[in-house]
Amino acid sequence: xxxxxxxxxxxxxxxxxxxxxxxxxxxxxxxxxxxxxxxxxxxxxxxxxxxxxxxxxxxxxxxxxxxxxxxxxxxxxxxxxxxxxxxxxxxxxxxxxxxxxxxxxxxxxxxxxxxxxxxxxxxxxxxxxxxxxxxxxxxxxxxxxxxxxxxxxxxxxxxxxxxxxxxxxxxxxxxxxxxxxxxxxxxxxxxxxxxxxxxxxxxxxxxxxxxxxxxxxxxxxxxxxxxxxxxxxxxxxxxxxxxxxxxxxxxxxxxxxxxxxxxxxxxxxxxxxxxxxxxxxxxxxxxxxxxxxxxxxxxxxxxxxxxxxxxxxxxxxxxxxxxxxxxxxxxxxxxxxxxxxxxxxxxxxxxxxxxxxxxxxxxxxxxxxxxxxxxxxxxxxxxxxxxxxxxxxxxxxxxxxxxxxxxxxxxxxxxxxxxxxxxxxxx
Ligand code: GDP
Ligand code: IMO
Ligand code: MG
Numbered sequence: 432x433x434x435x436x437x438x439x440x441x442x443x444x445x446x447x448x449x450x451x452x453x454x455x456x457x458x459x460x461x462x463x464x465x466x467x468x469x470x471x472x473x474x475x476x477x478x479x480x481x482x483x484x485x486x487x488x489x490x491x492x493x494x495x496x497x498x499x500x501x502x503x504x505x506x507x508x509x510x511x512x513x514x515x516x517x518x519x520x521x522x523x524x525x526x527x528x529x530x531x532x533x534x535x536x537x538x539x540x541x542x543x544x545x546x547x548x549x550x551x552x553x554x555x556x557x558x559x560x561x562x563x564x565x566x567x568x569x570x571x572x573x574x575x576x577x578x579x580x581x582x583x584x585x586x587x588x589x590x591x592x593x594x595x596x597x598x599x600x601x602x603x604x605x606x607x608x609x610x611x612x613x614x615x616x617x618x619x620x621x622x623x624x625x626x627x628x629x630x631x632x633x634x635x636x637x638x639x640x641x642x643x644x645x646x647x648x649x650x651x652x653x654x655x656x657x658x659x660x661x662x663x664x665x666x667x668x669x670x671x672x673x674x675x676x677x678x679x680x681x682x683x684x685x686x687x688x689x690x691x692x693x694x695x696x697x698x699x700x701x702x703x704x705x706x707x708x709x710x711x712x713x714x715x716x717x718x719x720x721x722x723x724x725x726x727x728x729x730x731x732x733x734x735x736x737x738x739x740x741x742x743x744x745x746x747x748x749x750x751x752x753x754x755x756x757x758x759x760x761x762x763x764x765x766x767x768x769x770x771x772x773x774x775x776x777x778x779x780x781x782x783x784x785x786x787x788x789x790x791x792x793x794x795x796x797x798x799x800x801x802x803x804x805x806x807x808x809x810x811x812x813x814x815x816x817x818x819x820x821x822x823x824x825x826x827x828x829x830x831x832x833x834x835x836x837x838x839x840x841x842x843x844x845x846x847x848x849x850x851x852x853x854x855x856x857x858x
Pocket of ligand 3: 443444445470471472473733
């Protein structure tokens with residue numbers, strides 16, 4: 432089983448970090464291929480919590496080589512901060528952490544641009560994490576102003592590039608920001624990023640040939656998605672998405688490893704739904720039930736601390752994302768959070784323009800008009816956090832698991848009943 436993928440099937444925060452951590456036991460490499468420090472992946476082992484944004488979850492497992500692939504956008508101060516956090520926690524970070532020389536670099540002007548655009552009165556805000564992700568990917572695709580990690584290692588070249596780029600950025604940002612905008616100084620920025628380059632240097636490699644060699648040698652690679660597939664720029668609820676392919680679609684372009692090598696795609700789902708930021712969310716609960724899910728599930732953003740929007744499980748949305756990811760098996764997470772309810776709802780179809788539909792509209796403005804059609808299932812009303820086998824679960828909890836698998840049309844391989852690694856049931 433050489434290459435596996437862990438992908439979120441909702442709007443992010445499905446507890447991918449926990450699943451990646453569990454699967455590190457069976458792998459040699461963990462590769463991040465999309466996004467950047469907009470992600471927030473949590474791992475709890477023996478009561479000890481680790482939170483990772485930019486670094487692959489593999490960094491807390493010493494036998495793993497962790498790779499930040501070419502498709503990731505890297506904010507160097509965040510890289511340094513996370514590495515020193517790990518060092519303080521007693522975890523050695525050396526050449527077990529590699530960064531692609533072709534990954535793009537986030538600069539402070541990206542964050543400034545995002546702040547000004549998201550804050551503009553004329554814009555319908557996406558509700559981004561404000562980590563500079565969108566503007567950095569825009570520069571990558573626009574080509575003229577994108578800077579790759581390799582360029583940080585060549586001081587004179589970087590200085591020349593930044594002089595040209597910063598002149599352009601200052602003009603654009605002054606127009607957006609008005610008189611209060613403080614222009615960036617290209618030479619100061621170059622000094623700062625040359626120093627970042629020196630810190631990154633020991634980790635920088637051309638990671639694509641390295642990963643392809645690993646595949647040839649039969650090494651086992653685990654691809655760790657950031658965000659959820661419904662935030663995928665092509666397949667998600669556009670325009671309320673992130674700026675990368677957060678589904679399996681991003682693996683090939685974001686790591687250089689052809690997806691033909693994938694032998695197992697694990698789709699991670701919460702037992703309910705959450706979303707952070709703007710965009711349509713048919714099963715959202717703006718009432719006490721939504722509030723109760725948020726409180727018990729501790730549904731506050733790992734990165735921004737924003738309260739997550741909460742709602743019932745949406746099987747229409749998950750069927751859609753499971754299909755375009757080619758998911759083999761599901762991991763059902765946070766089931767314990769639902770113990771508080773007497774009955775549970777699952778969205779099995781939508782009503783759009785007076786008609787029942789079972790397919791997911793790909794356009795946000797159409798999805799916003801969809802009303803959920805629910806099936807009601809009995810709750811189990813008791814704590815399940817100590818369950819370690821399916822047989823330990825109340826019959827109603829087993830029925831909920833079976834029914835979700837049935838409606839989505841996929842087997843459920845793992846059920847999670849608490850944040851700790853140990854609170855896991857192999858189904
Ligand atoms: P990710 O971005 O997909 O890795 O998910 P996050 O880490 O942002 O959010 C998932 C949150 O749920 C984290 O705080 C986890 O520690 C926590 N968590 C994971 N699995 C479970 C579970 O089964 N039950 C509960 N109650 N919490 C869980
Ligand atoms: P993990 O990996 C949940 C959301 C933001 C916003 C939209 C675009 O922890 O699951 P961006 O900053 O990426 O341009 O914001 O995407 N978003 C996430 N939501 N989990 C994430 O990552 C997210 N990363 C981005 O809230 O709605
Ligand atoms: Mg998260």
